[in-house]
Every structure is written in C-alpha cells, then in structure tokens.
Amino acid sequence: MHDILIIGGGINGVGIARDAAGRGYDVCLAEMNDLASGTSSWSSKLVHGGLRYLEHYEFKLVRESLIERERLWAIAPHIIEPLRFVLPHHKGLRPEWVLRAGLLLYDNIGGRRKLPPTRSLKLDRDVSGKPLKPRFRAGFEYSDCRVDDTRLVVLNARDAANRGADIRTRTRVVSATPAEEGWRVLLQHTATGLEEEVTARMLINAAGPWAADVLGGVVSDTAEASIRLVQGSHIVVRKLYDHDRCYTFQEDDGRIIFVIPYQKDFTLIGTTDRDYDGDPAEVAITDEETDYLIEAVGDYFENPPTRDDIVWSYSGVRPLYDDGASKAQEATRDYVLKTTGSESAPTLNIFGGKLTTYRRLAEAAMERIERVIGRQGSPWTGDAPLPGGDFPTDGRRTLATRILGEHPYVPFDTIERLVAQFGTDAWNILEGSSEIADLGHDFGAGLSEREVAWLMDREWAETADDVLWRRTKLGLRMDDAQAAALETWMRERRAGG
Ligand SMILES: Cc1cc2nc3c(=O)[nH]c(=O)nc-3n(C[C@H](O)[C@H](O)[C@H](O)COP(=O)(O)OP(=O)(O)OC[C@H]3O[C@@H](n4cnc5c(N)ncnc54)[C@H](O)[C@@H]3O)c2cc1C
Numbered sequence: 001m002h003d004i005l006i007i008g009g010g011i012n013g014v015g016i017a018r019d020a021a022g023r024g025y026d027v028c029l030a031e032m033n034d035l036a037s038g039t040s041s042w043s044s045k046l047v048h049g050g051l052r053y054l055e056h057y058e059f060k061l062v063r064e065s066l067i068e069r070e071r072l073w074a075i076a077p078h079i080i081e082p083l084r085f086v087l088p089h090h091k092g093l094r095p096e097w098v099l100r101a102g103l104l105l106y107d108n109i110g111g112r113r114k115l116p117p118t119r120s121l122k123l124d125r126d127v128s129g130k131p132l133k134p135r136f137r138a139g140f141e142y143s144d145c146r147v148d149d150t151r152l153v154v155l156n157a158r159d160a161a162n163r164g165a166d167i168r169t170r171t172r173v174v175s176a177t178p179a180e181e182g183w184r185v186l187l188q189h190t191a192t193g194l195e196e197e198v199t200a201r202m203l204i205n206a207a208g209p210w211a212a213d214v215l216g217g218v219v220s221d222t223a224e225a226s227i228r229l230v231q232g233s234h235i236v237v238r239k240l241y242d243h244d245r246c247y248t249f250q251e252d253d254g255r256i257i258f259v260i261p262y263q264k265d266f267t268l269i270g271t272t273d274r275d276y277d278g279d280p281a282e283v284a285i286t287d288e289e290t291d292y293l294i295e296a297v298g299d300y301f302e303n304p305p306t307r308d309d310i311v312w313s314y315s316g317v318r319p320l321y322d323d324g325a326s327k328a329q330e331a332t333r334d335y336v337l338k339t340t341g342s343e344s345a346p347t348l349n350i351f352g353g354k355l356t357t358y359r360r361l362a363e364a365a366m367e368r369i370e371r372v373i374g375r376q377g378s379p380w381t382g383d384a385p386l387p388g389g390d391f392p393t394d395g396r397r398t399l400a401t402r403i404l405g406e407h408p409y410v411p412f413d414t415i416e417r418l419v420a421q422f423g424t425d426a427w428n429i430l431e432g433s434s435e436i437a438d439l440g441h442d443f444g445a446g447l448s449e450r451e452v453a454w455l456m457d458r459e460w461a462e463t464a465d466d467v468l469w470r471r472t473k474l475g476l477r478m479d480d481a482q483a484a485a486l487e488t489w490m491r492e493r494r495a496g497g
Helices: 011-023 051-056 059-075 096-108 149-162 208-218 287-298 355-373 396-406 412-422 425-430 449-458 464-471 480-495
Strands: 002-007 027-030 080-088 119-122 138-147 166-168 171-178 183-189 195-205 227-238 246-250 256-262 266-270 310-321 335-341 346-352
Touching: 002 011, 002 171, 002 355, 011 027, 011 149, 011 355, 027 149, 027 171, 051 059, 051 096, 059 080, 059 138, 059 355, 096 138, 149 166, 149 355, 149 464, 171 208, 195 208, 195 355, 208 227, 208 310, 208 346, 227 287, 256 287, 266 287, 287 310, 335 355, 346 355, 396 412, 396 425, 412 425, 425 449, 449 464, 449 480, 464 480
Parallel strands: 002 027, 002 195, 027 166, 080 246, 195 346
Antiparallel strands: 080 138, 119 138, 171 183, 183 195, 227 266, 227 310, 246 256, 256 266, 310 346, 335 346
C-alpha cells in the first residue's frame, strides 16, 4: 500500500511528491496526460512576489513569494534567472509616489538578498525608453525572476522519482473507493486503456483546474470545492526590441501586462484575467483577449506589434481559491489546503497557489500528511538543488564555456540552451561524444537524437509535443515536417523498447 497517491502532475503534485519521497514516504503520482500539460505550462513564467498583490493587501503572500524567489533561484539556477522590469509612470494612472512606495515595500518586505534593488529611471535618457512613446519620461526598474515553468515540473518529478516515487504519466485516476484503511484507487492508462487498482492510505487532490471534478467525481465527496477558474492568455511575437529588460505596463482597468524577452528571438506578452466556466482542457485564447493584449502594449510602444506578428499564443486556467472577490483579477493567488473524507480514508485537497510558492505549499501539505500517516523525516527541500542545479546562481555562462571546452564541435548556442534546460546534466547528455555525429541525427534547431533519448528515458517524454513544447520550446523554431520526423523517430524508438 502506498502512503499517498497524488492526483495530478502539475507543479503542486510533483512538488508534494518530491518532498514526501525525500522524507521517506511511499509515493505514487498519477498524471492523466503529460507532466505540466495543465496550468503549469501556461503561466507568465515568473518566480515573483507579485507586485500587484500588494494593492490587495496580500502582504503575507508577497513576502512568502519573495523569500521563495531567491530560494528557488539557488536550487535551480539553470531554469531560473533574474530579470529587470521597467515600470513606466503613466500619467492618469497610479501616481509616481504610489509606484515608489509599492516598490520600496516590494524591495524590503523580505527575501531580497542577491537581487538588485529598485532604481528610478529617466526613460528619455535610458535605452529602455527607446521603444516607448516619448510621453513616457519617468519610471522605475525592479527585480524579479524568470522560470522555465514546465522544466520546473519535470525536474521536481525527476527528483521525486530518484528518491523512490512512482511517477506515472498518461494515467488517469478514474475512481477512488474508501477501504477499511485508506483507499482503493482505479488507474487507467490513457493510451492502452489498461486498468490497475492500487491502494493508498491518503489521497492528494492536486488536480488544479480539475480539482472540483476529482472531489465530486473521482472521490465522490460532497464537500464543496472552493475553486474559481480564471482564464489567462499570452501571445508571443517576434522580438520587439534589442535590450534584455522586461516591461510592466499599467492598464486603465487596474491590471498590469508583462512584456518579457523570450527564448532569445521572441517577446512574450501577457496576461489576461477572466472568469472561465468551460472545460479546462479546451481553453484557448479568444479574439477579445488577443485584441486586449495588442491594444494594451499599443498604448506604450512607438512601434507596437500587430496580430500579424503573433507566432504563438497560449491560454491556461488558474485554479484559484474562491475567496468571494468580485473581480477575477482580485481573487487571491494564495493557496488553501482542505482535508476531506473520513479519518480512515482522507483526501487532502489543494486549492489555488502559484508556481512561486509550490515548495512552501508542499511543506504545508506535509504537515497535514504527517497528522494522518505519522511523521517521517523533516523539511529538506529549501536548499537541495533540483537535478542539474548544483552550480552557483551566476554560473550559467561559466558552465556553458567549460562544456564548450570539452565539446568544441557543439555550437555554443546549443550548449547554452542545454545548460538552461539541464544545468550540469548537460555534461551527462554529451558524455562520451567526441564529434557532432556522435549525437545522432539533428531534428532541427540543434535538437539531437541524444537529447531526445535523454528526454524519453529520464523525463517521461513520449510525443513530439512533449519534447517541442514542454521539455523544450523548440516548437517555436521547428516546422511541421521536422516535428513529424521527430514524432516518427520517437514512435519507432518506443516500439523498439
Ligand atoms: C495565465 C497564467 C499565468 C500565471 N503566471 C504565473 C507566474 O508567472 N508565476 C507563478 O508563480 N504562477 C503563475 N500562475 C499560476 C500557476 O501557473 C498555477 O498556480 C500552477 O501552475 C497550478 O498548478 P497545479 O499543479 O495546481 O495545476 P496543474 O498544473 O493544472 O496540474 C493539475 C494536473 O492534474 C491533472 N489531472 C486532473 N485530473 C486528473 C485525474 N483524474 N487523473 C490524473 N491526473 C489528473 C491534469 O492533467 C493536470 O496536469 C499563472 C497561471 C496562469 C493561468
């Protein structure tokens, strides 16, 4: 019998799996699709405090998030990196003193140790003012971090598996029935239809936007799922400007829009906030949202992007805790844990949260799990690097240069990408090769057979989409024929065992 069975392989499910497995619990996690195929791959890709949440007096959440920001950066310097955000003052919106006061608080509420503080900017004299309309003359620049959201999920899953967790992808939890002690859980492999029954002492409902379906359907519990689904969409356009800073643009509806340099040649723009009542699996950006984002940045840029510049867009559903806020944008981003079921067959339900706070959420979940199953181990994830993250926070370039020294036949761009995805594991992927041919066929954009084999063998990648849109973002650079060739190769490799 497993100690816990986790439903959902998004950030919260894998974060709990990693923490629990590291403490010695027997863990099984079932994800019905690919890891991070739900909300966790559709984020703004920031590890941040959430400057805007200060306006909603969410001081505890912002402080916890800012502490986590540097902690996560330290344990995953390959997939997390510092960014500077330029916040122009917009006459008619928040006054300059409000921005200054908010940023002062953001810098000092806790957690900022390595990241540089806020500074004032004269946009008419700074390079970051160049792409903007001349009427934006003053602003501020502050720190936050970027994260590769899907890789954060995959690396947590890998570490959980390394510590003994049974991670099953393409495995749906169909039903769960209380047993004398714990649960009998029916799992179904989504590709083969094969079913299997497993038992677990406790269920963890980490199904994100599907949490209500799991509670009401899979577990057949009548307890209320306090969840509010809020859609958020992004567009990706060709690179809009040449410097490396991001923008935080205030909108007249009180919202803010981020503009973030993305994957070297692109710019990411988002997000929106609207209540959503459809199937989370079917969520897609609407025309209205696209117009909103284009118009929002059009207010600021001298040469704004148009619809024709969009190369990719995506949409996700935030599974927020329903705190009764009137507007979607005001609903809390904090997490709430609720135990339901009986003493002998309990379920821990996860509502809300952010990528940024997943590790703390997992620690809070462990306190609940301990109460039911008994204590094992103690908190340990705060300073334990994720796979490949065992190098200093400012060490990416040094690592890439050292790898290039050993593998000079690999283009530096590819090495930099491998380091940003795998960190020190980039050595292991290239190990034993002494010329480019040793890495096998190049599917395009520097994606080699060697890398794909690693992703299949160690990161649960099964399809071309898993590789091109989740383990990497090379889907932005490869065409349909290249993707099809990759799909065929992966299928044949799987069939060959
Ligand atoms: C537009 C947008 C922008 C965001 N930006 C940020 C940001 O910049 N920074 C930040 O910190 N946070 C951000 N967030 C929030 C963050 O992305 C989410 O809080 C987080 O990803 C939720 O993770 P989760 O594990 O709860 O849910 P999910 O990632 O959705 O995972 C739940 C998983 O459960 C699986 N599942 C469901 N039912 C079953 C079943 N019966 N059997 C098996 N598996 C099942 C699903 O397939 C899914 O993969 C953003 C969210 C959105 C939507």
